[in-house]
Amino acid sequence: MRKRSESASAADGGDAGIAGLEKELADWLRRQCANYGTLHPEQHHLLARIGITAETARAAQPPTPPAEPDPLDTAFAHARTYADRYGHIAAPAGTVLDGFRLGKWLAWQRRRAHQGRLSPARAKALAMIDPWWNPAWPLQWQRDYHRLRTAATGADGVPPTNLPRSLYRWIRVQQETWEHLHPGQQGLLTALGITPHTPVGERPALATRPYPVSPGLAHARTYAARHGHLTSDKHTRQDGFPLGTWLGQQRRNARAGTLSATTSAALASLDPWWNPPWPYTWHRTWQQYRTAINGSTPLPDALHHWIAQQRARWHTLHPHQQHLLTHSADSTDHSTRSGTP
Structure with a gap:
């Protein structure tokens, strides 16, 4: 009882x-x-x-704790706020918005998309905020484009005027490499009134003072003769010369519009894709893939996974990337082993 x-x-x-x-x-x-x-x-x-x-x-029963806010809803809310403020979500990785690490979160979504692990629903939601949130070209190009779009006083077919000198240089680089740009990049520039033949700013005067040829070119020629390309690792040294570091600097100069035409032409003659318009890491992986399928060893699992990702996002690749993948093998007898799309 x-x-x-x-x-x-x-x-x-x-x-x-x-x-x-x-x-x-x-x-x-x-x-x-x-x-x-x-x-x-x-x-x-x-x-x-x-x-x-x-x-x-x-x-x-214990009281029901208040529901925690969904982290995904919070992330999308901050992405929309950033897009409303700046017109895009090509935010740098270090971007923090109201205490939320938006740049890091967006970088993670892009990484998952490149790996084929981002859900279609999430990718669609991000694309509704910014159609170019995950472009097929380097994100730095997209940021430079938005910097130009913000600074441009002209639009709707009218060439932009009154721009900083650095942006004029950037535009000229795009005009000079127009045929290598992705159609999406060309469309974005055309919407701002920029075409390959649009006169933009004053052309810099031709240099009259002779400059000595960089020693890097000689080492680049040696490397290209041995390997057939200039897609080297940043730590590569050629006969003691830091070739990888030097080539990285030339690519940065080219993107900034400060690389001399002579050096640019010399490097392009050694390797037409020494400075590709897509991420450099993609090009290095493609070189590894091409070497592997033209060799006698089985394709590593990592490259099998990589080529499967390229098939899955084929429509987002640059036409030249598609061409390189399609013609990676030296002969058709590699087609089964290589998985060429």
Whole structure:
């Protein structure tokens, strides 16, 4: 009778009464209260005989904690805020908006998209915020384009004017490499009134002072003769010369419009794709893929996975990337092993 009276006190006092029972019985009563809604009507009847009703079962349950905000909803809300403010979400990786690491989150979504692991629903939601949130070209190009779009006073077919000198240089680089640009890049520039033949700013005067030929060119020629390309690792040294570092600097100069025409032409003669308009990491992986399928060893699993990703996002690749993949093998007998699209 002592246990039954304590059970009745549980009905009157909620969890305070249950706490006074023996541990095994108290735990059992708490489980009945927690699962009251799933019990059989006869079980309800038996519990009512010891004072446990629907009301007392609810009283004995701990209060439901307030729902935490969905992190995904929070991320998309910040992405929309950034897009409303700047007109795009090509945010640098270090961007923090109202305490949220938006740049890092967006970088992670792009990485998952490149790996083929981003859900179609999430990719569509991001594309609704910014159609070019994950471009097929380097994200730095997209940021430079938005910098130009923001600074341009002209639009709708009218060439932009009154721009900083650095942007004029950038535009000239795009005009000079127009045929290598992705159709999407060409369309974005054309919408700002920029075409290959649009006069933009004053052309810099031709240099009249002779400059010595960089020693890097000689080492680049040696490397290209040995390997057939200039897609070297940044740590590559050629006969003691830091060729990888030097080539990286030439690519940066080319993007900034400060690389001399002589050096640019010399490097292009050694390797037409020494400075590709797509991410350099993609080009290095393609070189590894091409070497592997033209060799006698089986294709590594990592390259099998990489080529599967290229098939999955084929429509987003630059036409020249598609061409390089299609013609990677030296002969058609590699087609099965290589997985050429």
